[in-house]
Amino acid sequence: MTMQQIYLAIPLLPLLAAAIVGLFGKQLPRAAAHIVTIAGVAMSFALSVYVLNDAMVSQPYNETVYSWLKSGNFSFEIGFLIDRLSAMMMVVVTFVSLMVHIYTIGYMHEDKGYARFFSYISLFTFSMLMLVMSNNFMQLFFGWEAVGLVSYLLIGFWYTRPTAIYANLKAFLVNRVGDFGFLLGIGLVLFYFGSLDYAAVFSVAPQMADVKINLVGNASWSLMTVTCILLFIGAMGKSAQVPLHVWLPDSMEGPTPISALIHAATMVTAGIFMVARMSPLFELSTTALSFVLVIGSITALFMGFLGVIQNDIKRVVAYSTLSQLGYMTVALGASAYSVAIFHLMTHAFFKALLFLGAGAVIMGMHHDQDIRNMGNLKKYMPVTWITSLIGSLALIGTPFLSGFYSKDSIIEAAKFSTIPGSGFAYFAVLAGVFVTAFYSFRMYFLVFHGKEKWREAKHGAHDDVEANDEHHHGLSPSDDPHEPGWVVKLPLILLAIPSLLIGYVAIEPMLFGEFFKGVIFVDTGAHPAMHELTHHWHHIFHSSAGMALHGLMTVPFALATSGVVVAWYFYMKRPDIPAAIQKRFALINAVLENKYGFDTFNDRFFAAGSRFIGNKLWQIGDVKLIDGAMVNGTANLIGKLSTVVRKLQSGLIYHYAFAMIIGVFLMLTFFSKV
Numbered sequence: 001m002t003m004q005q006i007y008l009a010i011p012l013l014p015l016l017a018a019a020i021v022g023l024f025g026k027q028l029p030r031a032a033a034h035i036v037t038i039a040g041v042a043m044s045f046a047l048s049v050y051v052l053n054d055a056m057v058s059q060p061y062n063e064t065v066y067s068w069l070k071s072g073n074f075s076f077e078i079g080f081l082i083d084r085l086s087a088m089m090m091v092v093v094t095f096v097s098l099m100v101h102i103y104t105i106g107y108m109h110e111d112k113g114y115a116r117f118f119s120y121i122s123l124f125t126f127s128m129l130m131l132v133m134s135n136n137f138m139q140l141f142f143g144w145e146a147v148g149l150v151s152y153l154l155i156g157f158w159y160t161r162p163t164a165i166y167a168n169l170k171a172f173l174v175n176r177v178g179d180f181g182f183l184l185g186i187g188l189v190l191f192y193f194g195s196l197d198y199a200a201v202f203s204v205a206p207q208m209a210d211v212k213i214n215l216v217g218n219a220s221w222s223l224m225t226v227t228c229i230l231l232f233i234g235a236m237g238k239s240a241q242v243p244l245h246v247w248l249p250d251s252m253e254g255p256t257p258i259s260a261l262i263h264a265a266t267m268v269t270a271g272i273f274m275v276a277r278m279s280p281l282f283e284l285s286t287t288a289l290s291f292v293l294v295i296g297s298i299t300a301l302f303m304g305f306l307g308v309i310q311n312d313i314k315r316v317v318a319y320s321t322l323s324q325l326g327y328m329t330v331a332l333g334a335s336a337y338s339v340a341i342f343h344l345m346t347h348a349f350f351k352a353l354l355f356l357g358a359g360a361v362i363m364g365m366h367h368d369q370d371i372r373n374m375g376n377l378k379k380y381m382p383v384t385w386i387t388s389l390i391g392s393l394a395l396i397g398t399p400f401l402s403g404f405y406s407k408d409s410i411i412e413a414a415k416f417s418t419i420p421g422s423g424f425a426y427f428a429v430l431a432g433v434f435v436t437a438f439y440s441f442r443m444y445f446l447v448f449h450g451k452e453k454w455r456e457a458k459h460g461a462h463d464d465v466e467a468n469d470e471h472h473h474g475l476s477p478s479d480d481p482h483e484p485g486w487v488v489k490l491p492l493i494l495l496a497i498p499s500l501l502i503g504y505v506a507i508e509p510m511l512f513g514e515f516f517k518g519v520i521f522v523d524t525g526a527h528p529a530m531h532e533l534t535h536h537w538h539h540i541f542h543s544s545a546g547m548a549l550h551g552l553m554t555v556p557f558a559l560a561t562s563g564v565v566v567a568w569y570f571y572m573k574r575p576d577i578p579a580a581i582q583k584r585f586a587l588i589n590a591v592l593e594n595k596y597g598f599d600t601f602n603d604r605f606f607a608a609g610s611r612f613i614g615n616k617l618w619q620i621g622d623v624k625l626i627d628g629a630m631v632n633g634t635a636n637l638i639g640k641l642s643t644v645v646r647k648l649q650s651g652l653i654y655h656y657a658f659a660m661i662i663g664v665f666l667m668l669t670f671f672s673k674v
Contacts, residue, residue, distance in 0.1 A: 007051070013043050037118040060082060104121065127147045131144060132270075222285060232292055249322070263318065268321065272340055294425070299323070330410055334425065335527030339409045341510070343407065374453060407433075504544045
């Protein structure tokens with residue numbers, strides 16, 4: 001196979017598998033659904049690894065595969081840009097997708113839509129691969145919209161649930177808001193740059209840095225600033241940044257495997273990848289970078305607060321995803337694009353691990369998702385316990401684990417940044433460390449340690465019941481939580497390995513080596529964060545081990561440790577304290593329970609406003625104008641005219657003779673005047 005054939009095979013294999021299972025799933029044996037799709041994604045993963053190895057030593061591949069449309073001087077094409085950035089993303093996407101495919105065998109084995117689900121997640125993988133492999137804005141937009149469409153199908157997979165239908169409609173509509181800005185940004189690129197090809201646009205970008213445009217009246221705006229902000233609005237929708245974040249927590253209504261797929265390596269990271277790919281444009285607008293930085297800071301801190309009060313195990317992890325996406329966006333705004341991509345990669349592994357671990361807990365708890373009804377599950381689910389602990393430790397930035405290297409690099413990048421808003425960003429990501437550790441280990445302790453509250457939940461036992469009395473209330477061993485089978489445990493173990501090691505191995509080449517050389521552009525003179533980070537690495541840390549050892553003496557480590565200790569004390573030793581705090585600060589708790597009022601505002605302003613306008617257009621436009629005036633009004637007018645004319649038809653011959661005489665008289669009068 002030539003390299004171009006390999007590049008084509010990587011996205012087309014999952015597409016072919018999705019088509020076979022989607023079209024013929026009912027005719028094929030049930031097992032064929034997972035055999036065909038897993039084989040397709042596994043081959044894509046193997047080929048992606050081969051492509052990444054090739055990209056490490058070869059020049060980037062940037063070629064058109066197919067010309068779709070030509071209009072005047074504009075050409076719209078399908079093409080691939082395979083460099084180290086896209087190759088790394090391909091490996092991450094296909095690996096996480098493969099783990100989710102294997103896990104789904106166990107999680108969805110009793111579901112009636114088994115084949116349909118495998119078809120959807122395989123199609124999702126194809127969509128994301130087309131996005132990350134694109135070499136032009138048109139194909140990027142195709143992958144962007146395809147990911148959104150399949151996520152709509154997956155979130156509403158259980159379509160008989162009203163909450164699932166509401167959630168997928170909400171995700172679809174909120175993403176359309178961001179996509180409208182994204183499309184406007186692409187339109188500006190096409191109009192002013194004359195091309196949608198990345199290489200062509202990036203080559204002329206420096207010449208467009210000082211171009212001004214008039215949007216409203218005579219006020220002039222920087223073309224680059226407006227374009228970058230519009231493109232980032234698209235990322236705000238896809239990567240769930242405030243205020244377009246509201247769809248992501250509700251998307252937990254879908255099955256757990258797609259929560260891992262959407263929220264770990266694919267859909268929500270598309271916006272982060274896009275901004276990093278557009279670094280030659282964003283580097284030319286400090287205003288746009290400042291906008292990105294502030295939005296990311298708000299998301300990182302304030303979405304973390306919401307994770308503290310969640311009791312649904314999947315929603316805790318979902319708000320964690322929101323917060324971590326905020327961290328990545330802060331890195332983008334600080335002009336540390338490689339750090340954002342590095343955190344995207346490490347986060348993909350440990351967040352997929354946490355979501356799949358949450359799914360294993362849900363299966364073990366007979367589909368109870370309330371963490372208040374759990375406890376001491378480490379006794380019954382040892383593999384899920386240890387892998388979830390690894391994921392949680394990586395998430396909070398424990399030294400030597402993958403999350404530490406990427407998260408601490410983001411904090412340092414915010415510290416060294418000189419972009420307006422960097423002071424607030426540094427405070428937000430630093431405070432977020434404590435918040436992340438607190439809500440992560442609140443969930444961990446409530447689920448895996450303490451009293452077995454699921455007994456009380458099922459049998460109405462009192463607090464003083466001995467938690468370890470297995471046969472109290474006649475509880476049979478079959479009712480106990482249970483570890484799922486190997487198709488569930490194997491992905492957890494395989495995801496735990498990179499969650500432990502990938503940061504230690506990859507930080508030096510990805511951040512301080514030449515991994516992204518020629519791929520990501522940074523103006524170190526105007527934006528010195530990466531230069532300062534590199535200086536620290538070579539003169540203070542020297543190695544991955546040195547950075548981890550130094551991390552043991554830093555403020556972020558102290559904050560993370562404090563968060564774990566406080567969570568342990570509050571929920572293992574003194575559970576009365578959180579209850580007292582909640583009662584004392586009832587107003588703050590109400591604000592958090594209401595999710596800062598974003599959903600309420602959207603429902604009352606946008607949704608209710610749209611319904612009000614729709615009703616008025618119906619009442620005035622349809623009922624009064626179209627039906628009333630035009631349709632019924634015309635009929636009524638003809639009816640009234642007919643009533644008048646009918647009176648002239650008397651049936652008496654002398655009336656008609658008289659009318660004829662009058663008519664002749666009028667005609668003679670008229671012609672005589674002429």
